Amino acid sequence: MHESLEPIYEKVVARNPGEVEFHQAVREVLDSIGVVMGKHPEYAHAKIIERTCEPERQIIFRVPWQDDRGEVHINRGFRVEFNSALGPYKGGLRFHPSVYQGIVKFLGFEQVFKNALTGLPIGGGKGGSDFDPKGRSDQEIMAFCQSFMTELHRHLGEYTDVPAGDIGVGGREIGYLFGQYKRLTNRYESGVLTGKGWAFGGSHIRTEATGYGNAFFVREMLAARDDSFSGKRTVVSGSGNVAIYTMQKVRELDGHVVACSDSEGYVLDEQGVDVELVKQIKERERGRLAEYADRRPSGKFVANRQVWEVPCEVALPSATQNEITGKEAEVLVRNGCVAVGEGANMPTTPEGVRVFREAGVAFGPGKAANAGGVATSALEMQQNASRDSWSHEFTEQRLREIMVSVHDRCYSTAEEYGLPGDYTAGANIAGFTRVAEAMLSLGLI
Known part of the structure; x- marks a missing residue:
């Protein structure tokens, strides 16, 4: 770090x-x-850095709700509206027991620069709750979402703050949240939440967008080295929304996905992970990944181990923060990894990033590589504002174009500042300077 900072x-x-x-x-x-x-x-002079590190607004609130047995629970809700220099606050909601103010602020801070990299007119924010949706009935999740939105709705608006989903918040939760917002405001304000179902204002490929975008970004990193996904052994951590659609798109780009994971271990399938089976188990049945090996003879489940021990050429961490430490990064490098794309937010520790950089691994940081989700959310906002809907093919083409531009912006910025090939520096500098210029233009606010 520069001594002045x-x-x-x-x-x-x-x-x-x-x-x-x-x-x-x-x-x-x-x-x-x-x-x-x-x-x-x-x-x-304008103290831009100090101002970007301080959220414009932080909201913490109580979320009381009742379970199916009549027991009352009290959770804590958060929304950090970090920076609106480029547009309304935009960022997901996370429902997970680990959520607290520090997690939400880290995610919101990252979101500011990620959103800036897309080139779209959106600011950065994040939110969520320490509520755990696992094992809860649909009725209980609806009860929680309605209570959560009862407080949060007063801070939202299509020109103010537009949440989306994140870990623990998928299409079901967004539907309940939007229903309660509509009920409370008496307005069908489609653009106030993204990730909605196609039937009520959602966008094609919003569910797939983060995973697809990560695959597109890594493809561009490989192409910059005159390489491609073709035939490359690929390992993906996680088995949720981001991981599933990352695997799906990597297969379409001719990569060979051999492993994915959940909190209990990982599946290894040398014939190639059956993405449809993972989707059936995790999205429809809400089961555990260990069931994969029971249904597919070529699959092997390895309990209580990390997926990064599987030799691969491309690693796509898509689960949660800090899952690749320096130790895991060294294993990946030793086993021949040449490219890493962060589908999750900050899944690699600083030591892990250092190991990849020193080994010459093409490293796509989350604020660039997983920007496809928020980019498609912004496209959903465009469709809602114009009362329009786009085809699957057109929306995916727009996503592909945005991810190529994000890659090129990171690549060229790193070159401009004498740091060729350093996508982390390129992403940080490009995102920061765009926000800084807007903040200067708007004055001291």
Whole structure:
């Protein structure tokens, strides 16, 4: 980190004690943008960095709800509206027991620069709750979502703040949330939530977008090295929405996906992971990945082990933050990995990133590689605003174009600042400078 930025980072840590994920996200950006400050002294004068590290608004609220047995539960809800210099706050809602203020702030901070990289007019925000949807009935999830939206709705609007889904929040949850918003406001304001079902204002491929986008981004990284997915052994962590559609698109791009995982272990299938079977088990039956091996003879389930021990040429972490440490990164490099695309948010620790960089691995950071989800959310907003709907083919083509432009923006920015091939620096600098220029233009607000 440039010495002029160290005091800023220390102040962020002091003002946000215990929020280690947020500290990590801020440091990762500050490590990259020292070279920018020398070229743009006006950023320091206007204290752009300090302002981007402080959310515009943080909302914490109580979420009371009743389960099927009549027992009352109290969860905590969050929404961090981080930066609106480029447009309305945009970012998902996460329902998971690990959610607390630090997680939401880390995600919201990353979202600001990710959204800027898309080139679309959207700011950054994030939200969620420590509610755990696993094992809950549809009725219980509806009860929770309605209580959650009863408080959150007053802070939302298609020109103010537009949430989407994230871990634990899929089409079912978005439907319940939107229904309650409509009920409370008496407005059919389609653009206030994205990730909606196709029948009520949703966009084609929104479900697939993050996974598809990650595959498109990695394809561009490989192409920049005169390479491709063709025949490459690929390993994907996770088996949820992002992982499933990452695997699907990698197969279409001629990659060979041999493993995926969940919290209990991983499946290895040398014949190629059957994505439809994973989808059946995880999306429709809401079961465990261990069942895959019971239904497919070529599949082997390895319990309580990490998928990164499987030799591969392409690694696509698509589960959660900090799942690849320096140790896992060293194993991947030793086993011949040449490209990594982060489908999840910050799944690689700083030490892991260092290992990949020093080994010459093409590394796509999450704020670039997984930008396809929010990009397609913005496309859904466009369709809602114009009372229009686009075909699957047209929407996927727009997503592909956006991901190519995100890649090119990261690649060219890294070159411009003397850091060729460093996609992390390119993404951070390109995202930060776009936000900084907008903040300067808007004045001290």
